[in-house]
Every structure is written in structure tokens, then in C-alpha cells.
Amino acid sequence: MFITDSIFYVGVNDHQVDLFEGQYDVPNGMAYNSYVIMDEKITVMDTVDAHFTEEWLGNIAKVLDGKKPSYLVVQHMEPDHAANIHNFMKAYPETTVVANAKTFGMMKNFFPDMELGDQKLEVKNGESLSLGTHTLTFVFAPMVHWPEVMVTYESTEKVLFSADGFGKFGALDVEEDWDCEARRYYIGIVGKYGAPVQTLLKKAAALDIQIICPLHGPVLTEDLGHYIEKYDIWSSYKVESEGVVIAYASVYGNTKKAAEILAQKLEEKGCPKVSLFDLARCDMAEAVEDSFRYGKLVLASLTYNGEAFPFMRTFVDELVERNYQNRTIGIIENGSWAPMAGKVIKAKFEKSKNITWLENNCTIMSAVKDENIQQLEAMAEELCK
Numbered sequence: 001m002f003i004t005d006s007i008f009y010v011g012v013n014d015h016q017v018d019l020f021e022g023q024y025d026v027p028n029g030m031a032y033n034s035y036v037i038m039d040e041k042i043t044v045m046d047t048v049d050a051h052f053t054e055e056w057l058g059n060i061a062k063v064l065d066g067k068k069p070s071y072l073v074v075q076h077m078e079p080d081h082a083a084n085i086h087n088f089m090k091a092y093p094e095t096t097v098v099a100n101a102k103t104f105g106m107m108k109n110f111f112p113d114m115e116l117g118d119q120k121l122e123v124k125n126g127e128s129l130s131l132g133t134h135t136l137t138f139v140f141a142p143m144v145h146w147p148e149v150m151v152t153y154e155s156t157e158k159v160l161f162s163a164d165g166f167g168k169f170g171a172l173d174v175e176e177d178w179d180c181e182a183r184r185y186y187i188g189i190v191g192k193y194g195a196p197v198q199t200l201l202k203k204a205a206a207l208d209i210q211i212i213c214p215l216h217g218p219v220l221t222e223d224l225g226h227y228i229e230k231y232d233i234w235s236s237y238k239v240e241s242e243g244v245v246i247a248y249a250s251v252y253g254n255t256k257k258a259a260e261i262l263a264q265k266l267e268e269k270g271c272p273k274v275s276l277f278d279l280a281r282c283d284m285a286e287a288v289e290d291s292f293r294y295g296k297l298v299l300a301s302l303t304y305n306g307e308a309f310p311f312m313r314t315f316v317d318e319l320v321e322r323n324y325q326n327r328t329i330g331i332i333e334n335g336s337w338a339p340m341a342g343k344v345i346k347a348k349f350e351k352s353k354n355i356t357w358l359e360n361n362c363t364i365m366s367a368v369k370d371e372n373i374q375q376l377e378a379m380a381e382e383l384c385k
């Protein structure tokens with residue numbers, strides 16, 4: 001597949017993966033992207049997941065058409081991209097591996113039996129490498145989302161090889177909206193690292209970029225401002241859309257009922273979006289994604305052994321560890337003798353920045369009663385203000 005006259009796509013689609021990175025549902029599969037730049041010095045950009053060695057090497061062989069590659073650039077050592085470095089070197093033993101010092105350190109640990117000898121080109125941040133017509137400049141992007149990550153700018157055709165940046169869930173043979181699955185990917189996998197992403201965006205702003213070639217998801221060729229704007233919003237933890245997320249955990253249905261009553265009240269009051277999640281049954285990554293997308297969140301949980309219910313605890317941990325901030329949160333708690341869920345949930349956000357707590361909350365003693373309906377009404381009023 002052509003990206004330009006001299007840059008080719010040689011990645012693969014994965015429809016077998018059950019959970020990406022061990023936890024993310026990927027109903028439309030996953031793509032592991034890799035590229036070949038044809039020039040005097042033919043260069044392969046990254047490898048693919050371990051399950052696709054033959055397909056990937058076959059894709060490369062077709063593009064090379066008997067020629068030999070000079071360089072393999074390794075931008076990121078995570079195995080979904082780097083698993084085939086040794087296999088590639090066995091197939092093309094005269095290639096030089098191009099990477100930074102941290103990457104070479106990790107490579108030794110992943111491939112203890114691989115001897116590169118002098119076929120190593122260690123690059124520094126900002127260093128350039130001429131391939132003939134094309135010139136690659138390596139821009140380090142530490143903690144987006146591993147420490148060794150670098151992105152690569154090709155200045156002749158104005159292509160940014162963006163590593164995991166601008167990636168998304170979903171294989172490339174399935175048509176789907178970019179924003180949703182890119183957001184779920186970003187918030188889930190990179191969400192914690194907003195500050196390093198902001199640093200990278202500032203570096204990228206100085207470059208004239210016409211094409212973005214990420215390691216997952218489609219190659220981006222049009223309307224690049226849209227994708228960059230999304231990344232700016234997500235990495236600065238700004239509210240992307242107006243709306244309320246209600247995430248609940250309920251065993252016997254009473255807390256669930258309160259959550260549903262609140263959702264109905266919000267909709268009746270014209271709230272632009274209400275997103276309701278049963279944390280025990282939903283894809284939690286979607287609940288996390290929406291919590292970062294919208295500005296307001298209601299957490300509803302029964303009290304369980306003096307704590308919040310386990311799925312609620314996990315959910316709040318998922319938010320806090322991704323630097324959840326700049327949002328309004330309300331609480332619905334339930335208990336049959338000493339409701340505590342609200343108190344323990346609040347404590348978990350102690351170190352979170354710029355959280356506004358709703359003044360109106362709802363405490364249920366077992367079943368939803370009139371006084372609770374009034375509390376929910378007051379919550380809906382305040383959330384719609």
C-alpha cells in the first residue's frame with residue numbers, strides 16, 4: 001500500500017487478539033503498523049506483534065522486490081511493535097538498527113541472544129539521518145508512554161512517524177469513526193502522561209506535517225488540525241464535550257434505580273448528554289473514556305464491608321491514576337446500616353487537582369424513598385446549572 005510514491009505501508013491487522021495490552025476489548029481488532037521508505041538507504045520503520053512475523057516479512061519482501069534494507073528504525077520497544085527485531089535481523093542480517101540509547105538498553109533485555117555488533121546506530125535527540133532523498137530527524141518523546149519512545153520526522157515528504165501517538169484501537173480493514181476509538185485508546189493507554197504529550201505537541205507544532213504515520217490506526221492525511229486539537233484537549237485534561245457520566249455499582253438494584261432516576265431527570269432537564277454505566281457489566285475503558293470526555297461525573301455505589309463496591313474502587317483508581325482533574329463530581333451512596341461509600345470515594349480523589357464536589361448528593365438507606373428522589377432532583381438541578 002502506497003502512502004506516498006516512496007513510503008509504503010507494511011503493517012498487519014490482528015483480529016485474533018482477545019484483549020489488547022492484556023485488558024482492552026478491541027471489537028474491531030487492532031492494527032500494528034510498520035512502514036518502508038524506499039530510497040538509496042532503504043529504511044523500515046518499526047516491526048509488528050510476535051503473531052504476525054511471516055505476514056509482515058512477506059509484506060516487506062514484496063515492497064523490497066529483491067533489494068536490501070539499510071536501516072531498521074525502532075521508535076518504541078513495546079512488544080506489539082518491537083517483537084520482530086531479532087527475526088528481521090535474521091532475515092536481513094546486513095541491516096543497521098537505528099535507535100536511541102534507552103531503546104538499545106531495552107533491546108538487550110528483550111533479545112539477550114541478539115548480537116548487533118557494529119550494526120547499531122545510536123541517535124541523539126534532534127539528530128538527523130539522510131537516506132538519500134529523504135531525511136529523518138529523531139525527536140525523543142519520553143513517557144509517551146514509555147521512557148525510550150521517539151518519533152521521527154521525514155522532512156522531504158513532511159511525514160511524522162508518531163509512534164503510539166495518534167494511534168487508535170481497530171484494524172484497518174474495518175471502517176469506523178476515528179475519535180471514539182482513538183479517545184478510548186489515548187485515555188486508557190497514554191492518559192496518565194498528559195504533560196509529556198503536551199511537550200511533544202509543542203515540538204510537533206514547529207514542524208510542517210502533511211502526513212501522520214502512527215503505529216496503530218489509519219495513516220492521517222487530511223484535516224490534521226482536528227486530530228492535533230483532540231490530542232491537545234485530551235493531554236491538557238480539558239473538558240471535551242458538555243455532559244454527565246453516571247457510573248454505578250449495585251448488587252440488589254436500589255443504587256441502580258437511583259442512578260437511572262437521576263439520568264432520567266437530567267434528560268428531562270435537557271442535559272446535552274447523559275452516559276450511564278453499570279460498572280460491573282460495561283467495558284470499563286469506555287466509562288473511563290467518557291469520564292474524561294465530559295465535564296461532570298456522578299459516582300453511585302452501595303457500601304460494601306465499609307468500602308465502596310469493588311468495581312467502583314477499581315473505576316476510581318483508573319480515573320485517579322490517569323490524573324483525573326478539572327471536573328465536577330457528585331455522589332450517590334447506599335448502605336443498610338452505615339453508608340460509607342461516599343466518604344471513601346471522596347478520599348480517593350484527595351490528591352486530584354481541581355475537583356469540584358457537588359453540594360447536593362444522595363444517601364440511600366437500602367431502598368430509594370421520597371427524600372432520595374428530592375435529593376436526586378436537587379443533584380439534577382445543580383448538574384444542569
Ligand SMILES: Cc1cc2nc3c(=O)[nH]c(=O)nc-3n(C[C@H](O)[C@H](O)[C@H](O)COP(=O)(O)O)c2cc1C
Nearest residue numbers: 250251252253254255303305306335336337338366
Ligand atoms: C457483602 C455485603 C457487605 C455490605 N456491607 C455494608 C456496610 O459495610 N455498610 C452498610 O451500611 N451496608 C452494607 N451492605 C448493605 C448494602 O450496602 C445495602 O443493602 C445496599 O442497599 C445495597 O444496595 P443495592 O441494592 O444497590 O445493591 C453490605 C451488603 C453486602 C451484600
